[in-house]
Structures are given as C-alpha cells and as structure tokens.
Amino acid sequence: MHETKSPEPAGATLMFQEAADAGNAVARMLAANAATFAALGARLRAAPPAVVVTCARGSSDHAATFGKYLIETYLGVPVASAAPSVASVYHAPAAAGRALCIAISQSGRSSDLLSTVAAQQAAGGHVVALVNDVESPLAQMADTLVPLSAGVERSVAATKSYIAALAALAALVAAWREDAALQDAVARLPETLAHAWTLDWPEAAAMLRPATNLFVIGRGLGLGIAQEAALKLKETCGLHAEAFSAAEVRHGPMAIVGAGFPILAFATSDRAGDDVRAVAAEFAARGANVALCDAAAVPALHGHPAIEPILMIQRCYRMVDALARARGYDPDAPSHLSKVTITL
Structure with a gap:
C-alpha cells in the first residue's frame, strides 16, 4: 500500500498532521479488515440481528450516530445507543436477544464502555469492536475485532481515528448489504479524502473567529459530523457550539437565531441535505451569519451520499485547526482534557 503525504505548513500542529493523514489511515484500515468485513457481512445476512446496539462516548458516539443512519437507511434494522451508566452504575443486565453490539473507541479502556459490552455479550449479543488500540481490553473482548489502524494520535483532539471509524461503518454496511456502489465509494475513500483535505474553508473561520457561540446543523447521514464539529469547536476553539438536526432546530432552538x-451547516447532496440548505437559507434571511458546507456544490465533496459526510468532516478539521490558532488556542492541548478519558 502506497501512502500519500500532503505538504505541511511550517509549524503545523499535531492535529493538522494527523487529520491530513486520515486518507492513509483509512487505506490501512480497509486493507487490514477486508476479509473481516466480508465474513461479517455474510454472517449478518445469514442471521440478521433484530436490533443493533451501539456503545461509545465522545467522538466515537458521533461515529455511532453516523452508523445508526447508515444501518437504518440501507438495511432497515433499528439501531439504539446504549446508555453506559445502565451497566456501570446501575448494574442492570441487558435483555436477551439477537443483538449486534457495535462498540467504538479509540482507546478501548473506559470502564463503563467495557461494562456495557460485557452486559451485551452476557445477553447473547455479538460484539463488533471498532478500536484503535488492539492491545486494549475492548479488543480482547470482541467477538469480531475491526482494528481502526489509525496509528498513534498525539493530539488530544481525535481526528484520523474518527474518520477511520466512519469509514469502517460504511465498509461494514456495504459488505452486509452487498452494495457495489457503496463498496466502490468506500474503496476510493483514501483518494477522495486526500482531495478533500486540500479544500480550505476560510469564510467559516473568518465568521467564527469573533464568535462566542453557534449552532452546527446537519441531518440524516450528516448529523453525526455536525455533532463532531460542535465537539471539536468546544475542545479546541473555546466556542460554545451546539449541534442540531435541521428538523429539530426548527422547534425551540430556532427562537434565538437572529441577526449576527x-x-x-453541513448539507449532503440527498434530500436530508435539501432540508439543511432550506433551514440555512431561512436563518440567513433573518440576518444570521451562515457558513454552508454543501456537498452538492463542491465537486471534491460530491459523490455517494453515505461518503460525503466523511469528506466534509475532513474539510472541517482543517478549518477548526486554523480557527483554533487564530483565536490563540493550541488545538493539540485543550484545557482540562487528556487523550484518554476514563469514565466509570
């Protein structure tokens, strides 16, 4: 496998370097797991689960949101996010049944995540672990291990491991559904991610430099990246960012959107993206400052609707890194945070 290397500006942050490496990380992940995805897809077609339960926190949980929309949209299987405290704090067992448990983690070491996975296994669930640290307890517990193969991330803000998790979920769904178009789009991700990384987003950085708070909007397959972008803006830029579905923001939250x-907003090229574009236009008409990442309008981001969110978050990471530095923050060392968060 040939890895590509993008030119880096002098003094590039670790966040910049690691996000720039996402295409190579995805190439490694796909190469390492080709046989695993094929076998898992065959298993799931032969014995479809009644429900999929996801288990994750932080950025990994935002990847799980993406997975939820993928699985429910392309396969029709309901997906629920497990509340880790149910197992770790309340010690409540999971109901027995034909569940597929997808656990997603960079470190694979949080106690509440491990407790939840153990409860799902005890109830007869098949655990698929998407984890970057293959020596972690989660990796050892997995019935099916999918190493994310992102390599070491030294920046506190996870980037390439998040993108690798999104790609792994897309590859899993493509194999499960035997979807040739999605499989082809996943196979081309290393190349398309490298292209997406070259897209700057200066208007968004300029708009947000003096800001104190904002809404981040997505819908459907794009909701998980809206959640992730909001988290990164909190972590690295000191901004109070809230993520909303374009449908949900029309309820109570929209009351505070006015001039300035x-x-x-993240709009995919499908019908969900149409709704994001519509609400963005509505807010702009009120005088709001709107920065729209529109896959339908940017050739390098436009393609398979299930892949577009992965390309858009790659572009966003570059903008967030630049914005953090412009606002006087070090994106590699956010205040009060460490690389591995242990929750009980």
Missing part, C-alpha cells in the same frame, strides 16, 4: 447569530 453564527450557523455552521
């Missing part, structure tokens, strides 16, 4: 209110 910042909106960051």
Whole structure:
C-alpha cells in the first residue's frame, strides 16, 4: 500500500498532521479488515440481528450516530445507543436477544464502555469492536475485532481515528448489504479524502473567529459530523457550539437565531441535505451569519451520499485547526482534557 503525504505548513500542529493523514489511515484500515468485513457481512445476512446496539462516548458516539443512519437507511434494522451508566452504575443486565453490539473507541479502556459490552455479550449479543488500540481490553473482548489502524494520535483532539471509524461503518454496511456502489465509494475513500483535505474553508473561520457561540446543523447521514464539529469547536476553539438536526432546530432552538447569530451547516447532496440548505437559507434571511458546507456544490465533496459526510468532516478539521490558532488556542492541548478519558 502506497501512502500519500500532503505538504505541511511550517509549524503545523499535531492535529493538522494527523487529520491530513486520515486518507492513509483509512487505506490501512480497509486493507487490514477486508476479509473481516466480508465474513461479517455474510454472517449478518445469514442471521440478521433484530436490533443493533451501539456503545461509545465522545467522538466515537458521533461515529455511532453516523452508523445508526447508515444501518437504518440501507438495511432497515433499528439501531439504539446504549446508555453506559445502565451497566456501570446501575448494574442492570441487558435483555436477551439477537443483538449486534457495535462498540467504538479509540482507546478501548473506559470502564463503563467495557461494562456495557460485557452486559451485551452476557445477553447473547455479538460484539463488533471498532478500536484503535488492539492491545486494549475492548479488543480482547470482541467477538469480531475491526482494528481502526489509525496509528498513534498525539493530539488530544481525535481526528484520523474518527474518520477511520466512519469509514469502517460504511465498509461494514456495504459488505452486509452487498452494495457495489457503496463498496466502490468506500474503496476510493483514501483518494477522495486526500482531495478533500486540500479544500480550505476560510469564510467559516473568518465568521467564527469573533464568535462566542453557534449552532452546527446537519441531518440524516450528516448529523453525526455536525455533532463532531460542535465537539471539536468546544475542545479546541473555546466556542460554545451546539449541534442540531435541521428538523429539530426548527422547534425551540430556532427562537434565538437572529441577526449576527453564527450557523455552521453541513448539507449532503440527498434530500436530508435539501432540508439543511432550506433551514440555512431561512436563518440567513433573518440576518444570521451562515457558513454552508454543501456537498452538492463542491465537486471534491460530491459523490455517494453515505461518503460525503466523511469528506466534509475532513474539510472541517482543517478549518477548526486554523480557527483554533487564530483565536490563540493550541488545538493539540485543550484545557482540562487528556487523550484518554476514563469514565466509570
């Protein structure tokens, strides 16, 4: 496998370097797991689960949101996010049944995640672990291990491991459904991610530099990246960012959107993206400051609707890194945070 290397500016942060490496990380992940995805897809077609349960926190949980929309949209299987405290704090067992448990983690070491996975296994669930640290307890517990193969991330803000998790979920769904178009789009991700990384987003950075708070909008397959972008803006830029579905924001939250209110929006090229574009236009008409990442309008981001969110978050990471530095923050060392968060 040939790895590509993008030119880096002098003094590039670790976050910049690691996000730039996402295409190579995805190439490694796909190469390492080709046989695993094929076998898992065959298993799931032969014995379809009644439900999929995801288990994750932080950025990994935002990847799980993406997975939920993928699985429910392309396969029709309901997906629920497990509340880790149910197992770790309340010690409640999981109901027996034909569940597929997808656990997603960079470190694979949080106690509440491990407790939840153990409860799902005890109930007869098949555990698929998407984990970057293959020596972790989660990796050892997995019935099916999918190493994310992102390599060491030294920046506190996870980037390439998140993108590798999104790609792994897309590859899993493509194999499960035997979807040739999605399989082809996943196979081309290393190349398309490298292209997406070259896309700067200066208008978004300029809009957000003086901001104190904002809404981040997505819908459907794009909701998970809106959640992730909001988290990164909190972590690295000191911004109070809230993520909303374009449908949910039309309820109570939209009441505070007026002149000068910042909106960051992610629109895929499908019908969900149409709704994001519509709400972005509505907010702009009120005088809100809107930065729209529109896959339908940017050739390098436009393609398979299930892949577009992965390309858009790659572009967003570059903008967030630049914004953090412009606001006087070090994106590699956010205040009060460490690389591995242990929750009980």
